[in-house]
Amino acid sequence: MIGSIIGTGVFALPSALAPYGPISLVAFVAVTLGALALAVTFGALSRRVPASGGPYVYARAAFGEFAGFLNAWSYWITAWAGNAAIVVAWVGYVEVFVNTGHKTGISVLIALVGLWIPAAVNLTGARNTGAFQVITTVLKFVPLVFMATVGLLFIDPDNFGPFKASHQSALGAISAAAAIALFSYLGLEAASVVASRVREPGRNVPRATVYGTLVCAVIYILGTLAVLGTVSHTELGASTAPFTDAANNILGGTWAGDAVAVAAIVSGIGALNGWTMLCAEMPYAAARDGLFPAAFARLRGESGVPVFGIVASTVLASLITVFSYTRFEDVFTKIVLLSVLTAVIPYLFSAAAQLYWLLVRGREGLSRRRLARDVTVSALAMAFSYWSIQGSGYQTVYYGLFVLLLGLPVYVWLKRDRGEYGELAAPQPEAGEVRAPETPPAPHTSGRRRPHRPGAFRKNTLRHRD
Template identity: 30%
Template sequence: MRNRDQKIGPLAAGMIVAGNMIGSGVFLLPASLGAIGSITIIGWVVVLAGCLLLGWVCSALAMLRPSGLGLTGYVHDALGRYLGFQSAFVYWISTWFGNVAIALAVTGYLGTFVPAMKVPAVLAGATIAIIWLMTIVNLSGAKLIARFEGVALVLGLAPILLVGAFGWVWFNPDIFAASWNVTGGSDTHAITASLGLIIWAFLGLESAAVVAAVVKRPERDVPLATAGGILLAGLTYIIACTALSGVMPAAEMAASTAPFADVAARIWGPVAASILAVCAMVKAAGTLAGWMLVGAETAEAAAQLGLFPRTLSKINRHGAPSRNLIVTAVLMSVVCLATLSGTLGEQFSMVVNMAVILNVLVYAYACLSLLRLSGGIASPAARMRAQAASVAGLGFAILIIALSELWMLGVAALVVGVTVPLYLLRRLPVGETVGQVEAKAEP
């Protein structure tokens, strides 16, 4: 059990939300979006609005269940044990992939100074070392993670805001207009193509709801932390990435492996680019630490609900879910080795795509959960707001999933399908049949 001194307030929780979101995505996404064009500014606005909706849904769930066990706990309460188990399992797996992507960003920036990082085996070894280093940091408790995230957020934001601000001084409307849509297709196609990429930068919007167990007053602090974190991250993205689109042509942006560093080099020279790389590396490490806490808290909540093996559940003297952190680090190391590719970019894209579709699936379940639980809201006006947000958020989540590539949908379907036998095995006592267990199952 955690005491009050081990819990955090709205500012620290907001740092975890913003810190989890402003990670590797903001440093790498401009290059991916360069293949589409500066029209992606519309995609940024659409995704920001959609993510504020999803964040509102997560916050509303936290307020309805202030003593709940995070996002998957809300799904369990609203939609039953099986979907609670499925959402916990899917979300947990998504954190493996997402965390490996962030760890790869750390070693990728380290490669600016250590050329040996271009060798896949060396890259994998360094990435796994980073994973275990952040595991050790997490074992010291949520307060240390919040402080680390705060420092990393400042270091990460500083170069982005500087490049964004000075980028506007160098902003050329002709470059921005010429790069508007370089896909060769319609504007609608270009915008929809950008949504799936952009939402990677917003993963983590639910962090305050997921770690509600370590927040002092979740009914007040979770909504404040969620809205503040999403707005801070979203506006930072839009300002900085739009500035870059007016400094560097889309073709050059798409070919860049470090667009912020390249713009910094143009404005201030190569030394500035190196400083930015260091800041990016520290920021990505802070993001990794925060996301590992989110993943471990998800498994911890699932274990307390009886959805995951209770042997995974253990809170150490610092209030950290120690066993889940270690198990998660082992599984992340396995994912890192299993997805080893010829280049960092190939491996990064693979794990990012899987993290996005699995996360968004859980967001869809959260929307359905609020829709189901909204009947318990006494105020008719508040009930209608909750229901409207649930339906709108669900529509946004379905849109993102529908825009995913077929192979991603196939893998996601496989992950979801695996939850059926795992759930039945988990609930099947020795000597009983599946039919007997289902007959006794909770409605």
């Protein structure tokens, strides 16, 4: 959980929030409360439906196949687009040591290497993926804990700059900053997505989801506060490695910043490793149900590696990374907002599914107090999801809706492939309308009599009875 949530997003986040000023910390606290509400909701949902797929299986169980498909499609976009955002921030820390001039071609090459190393690890199996994740999670914690503790002692209030640095209203600045800050918590549903690969999922998935989110929340808020207070506002806005700059300002020289950069590089690879697994797990769960192309459900080897899902998602992440580097100046923020939007849609459906089960189907056996508590938490998670969509901005919502609706032709193709065309109901006559009797079907006139099949009458009779 922690390995998937903490990637390079938090290491690049202070620079992305700098244009809003310290008011972004207010947004961070609000996002943390919303993330905790979502974590509790996912924990409860994982006990109801202890199967892999997370938001996909919850939406499908509550609202049917089409809702399940939309969630799987949206979350899959989040996974590979989020990998593109992670690798862009990762490149910023790699370039502390190489390509210090930030030449675009070399930056793209470094990003592609960063995407395909975790893909190669995932192709070796889930056991190696898990071991790699544990090692990188331990290493990434060191600089974050340092900034969240020791860094607080070196805060200079003059570095914060104006409380609200943007020209937006206070509420507008908080909403915009919150949409960016939410990227740091993407992955809080990771344990539920791979529930079938977890021992005792009914017990371990909820605990990992809630406690992992709490640990990340404490480190995030204190670490971001320390960076905002140890790097000047002007310098922070132009920084590609804000934690490195903060460490250099605290301890002097460059050795501390270099150590932080190494930890951030390890952290990024670890997060990409975890998210590459999620890129394959979500479509795998949907493909088993016939709601994603069948290629995603094919497994290779004894450990069952979903090769097509890993490769296809990494290829798409590579393409959007190259496109973003050549089209956008603020690459990280643009991809972050898109991946946040496509993640919030499954979050919204998941909160709605929990409310549906609580209010419509699951009231039996719950005390009024617990029912009121669970409904309140789910409603907060749902409201938070709506707020996050609003804060993403019009352009992001436009691009997000476009890529979401691209899934409709895929859904039509899948239904056709399964031979499920649906039946149109015959229109009912309006009051007073007299409708001519239907013409009986024409008799068989092919010139050949249909052969009689022994037992056909009995078979058809039994089928009708069934």
